[in-house]
Amino acid sequence: MSARWITRWEPEDPGFWANEGRRTARRNLWLSVFAEHIGFAVWSLWSVLVLFMTPEAGFTLTPDQKFLLVSLVSLVGAVLRLPYGFAVTRFGGRTWTTMSALALLVPVVLAAVLMRRPETPLWALLLCAAVSGLGGGNFASSMVNINGFFPEREKGWALGLNAGGGNLGVATVQLIGLAVLATAGAAHPELLPLLFVPALLLAAGLAHRRMDNLATNRTDYGAYRSAVRDRHCWTISLLYIGTFGSFIGFGFAFGLVLQNEFGKSPAQAAALTFLGPLLGSLSRPLGGRMADRFGGARVTAWSFLALAVGAGGVLAASAAGSFAAFVAVFVVVFVVTGLGNGSTYKMIPALYAARAESAVEAGADPAEARNQGRRLSGAVIAVSGAVGALGGVAINLAFRESYRHTGGASAAIVGFLAFYLLCLAVTWAGYVRRPAAERPDRTAGARRPEPRPQPEPEPAVAERRA
Template sequence: MRARWITRWEPEDPGFWEREGRRTARRNLWLSVFAEHIGFAVWSLWSVLVLFMTPEAGFSLTPDDKFLLVSSVSLVGALLRLPYGFAVTRFGGRTWTVASALALLVPVLLAAVLVRRPETPLWALLLCAGVAGLGGGNFASSMVNINQFFPEREKGWALGLNAGGGNLGVAMVQILGLVVLATAGVARPEILPLLFVPALLLSALLARRGMDNLATNRTDYGAYRIAARDRHCWTVSLLYIGTFGSFIGFGFAFGLVLQNEFGKTPVQAAALTFLGPLLGSLSRPLGGRLADRFGGARVTAWTFLALAVGAGCVLIASAVGSFAAYVAVFTVVFVLTGLGNGSTYKMIPAIYAARAESAVEAGDDPAEARAQGRRLSGAVIAISGAVGALGGVAINLAFRQSYQSTGGADAAIGAFLGFYVLCLVVTLVGYVRRPAAERADRAAGTRQPEPATAERRG
């Protein structure tokens, strides 16, 4: 394939941005959103396929087996995010978007074959589900690519829109699953994965015709090594476990939880599971916008407080046995995870942009300092995306263990509540307030500004 490369890209230059930058960046953004949307849908495919695997369809899978299947998808998707982040800078956003879309034909075709065979052993289903994790890697490559196209002042909106459009793939596959269940029943599960074959081909074609490769967006392993030694990389990753990990983990598990907690049929569960991921996806760009306006740390802190309250309300709804309240509160939790996803990701470029400005004020070369900020920002976006996705694995394994140990989901929900409180404390101490450690860093001449300063400038 003959790649189309852009050799000059200066989004922080107002003249360049107005003349040609904005138009090019937005074209790449919309095509990236579509490709990532399909990737997320394929990644989430097995969260719906397990609803088809009932005794009536000839399957003998236990709830433990089903939670293990969706956990394997989450795990592979999380592990692939970092290499996918490397790949897009190595091969270019246009080239990698085409290649990664075509690669997803493998898991959808495998799924179409295996879900028609109830005698398929669990290990084969686990392998097939794991291959669908390729779709999870698309998020990291897409976010790293789009991060380089936009200026700092618009990254909250652009990254939020890109991620939110991708996250909508979770709701989309669940809506399609509901349609298949309602029309063909559990006997025709292969219809669902086959629906994605033309969508993947269209995604690859559109990316090939309309996207660009940035010559300035190259693999920078040195930036990853520096980022891996930076505490902000790991604290932001922890926060992203709480926001995105919750979104994708609940998205994969919610249908199974409704079946196990309230005895709902596959159609009844599928009729409700899409709403939370849909609203959570739509709220992600709003989280980015709010972060642009009020600061990512403040929005993130309020989000974790609300998530903790939401988890407590889920426990109350479970205790009183109210199905309506249970679904309603969980839907609100999904919305909150979307807001937190947008605000947490906005924190990353804001922190490193402020660090660059501090270096400029201390006498460093402006162009070099800002380039270094962008280098670290891209690396941390890739690392935190990979680490955060592991939260989805943890949530599904927590549900599995909770059902094994107690026969219900309450123990897992209680653990999530405790984790949200931990994330709230980390955000308040590390980013909303002025931590002594950052003041010591500045006094020692490291030129690392306080995260609160980063948020004000972001």
């Protein structure tokens, strides 16, 4: 089928799935992963461009102004997640993927122009950074689109692959930035954004020619209205601020921190910044698998404990002036954020599946209760994903204020440590210590406390079909 609206789509039908569904779904998945990966890279572009903004290159920006730039990028990307998720169900996956890829040509071309002019005023740089935030919305639209193509039994694999492929875009832009520094030097920062022009054109062209629009993929607004009235939506969002917010926030800030804490050059900082996002992206599926085995709440609680210990290790390394220890501990922190990302998302469908089973035991209609659980879990996944991305804004604003008032990062890191302990307490009190009949790491369908941890169901969709 050549990229039109598909009006009949029945992935739960084994015959349909085997004959034509699987092939079409996987084609759309791979093209969506590519487009989302490039979008994530453009979203992360300013985490590398700020490394080029040195006094030697003629730039006069202070550390707090640079952190303001990356904070704004994070903010726009986070705010756009929900509207992008709604847009893909309104315009179709093929159409919206093409449009959103072409829209990103504006920030990359504008960044190339501005980076050749060190005298560019801060307001112009902020405007360009804000437009780059469009790439952050691509994650939500891609997840919603791919969700509609796959049957329930394969959604976990498909959405996990889609999310991981997007997250890797952070490492990609940092590796390309390192390559630019190694070959052209710090005097040519405009080359970095320009390298994404052909990639965006390719992503848009492939999406237009080879992707499809699903007429059956519609936003369930009623589920969103119910989700935002559910306290678990906001407690899970708080936890996701701590995991994904830390991943994306540290991904944007790591290079700047290395420059300001240890006086590293752009090339020296870029040579290390990609390690954390790369390993953090790769560890996300592992976090999901660990949650399958041990329970999402338990893995999330251990992740926050490890993050608190890691923040303490970063403080100790900074106080000792040990660059090697500082980088090593920070990379471990990135890995733990990936584990926590996977386990936190695993908590959501298990929580609502357990609630549905409780309703069934109380006499509710099984099909209706379980369908309501899936609808709510999908909406909570979408809302928590958008709210969690705001954690990246908080991370960079905290670093900005810390450097502005104290000249170092330690005050911000103390704040992160305290927040991780708060998230640990919320996870432990709200989800680990609760009765087994209500605990989110209980397997759907269980009628009594299990003798040992059981696998959780795969994540529900970020959007539901009407």
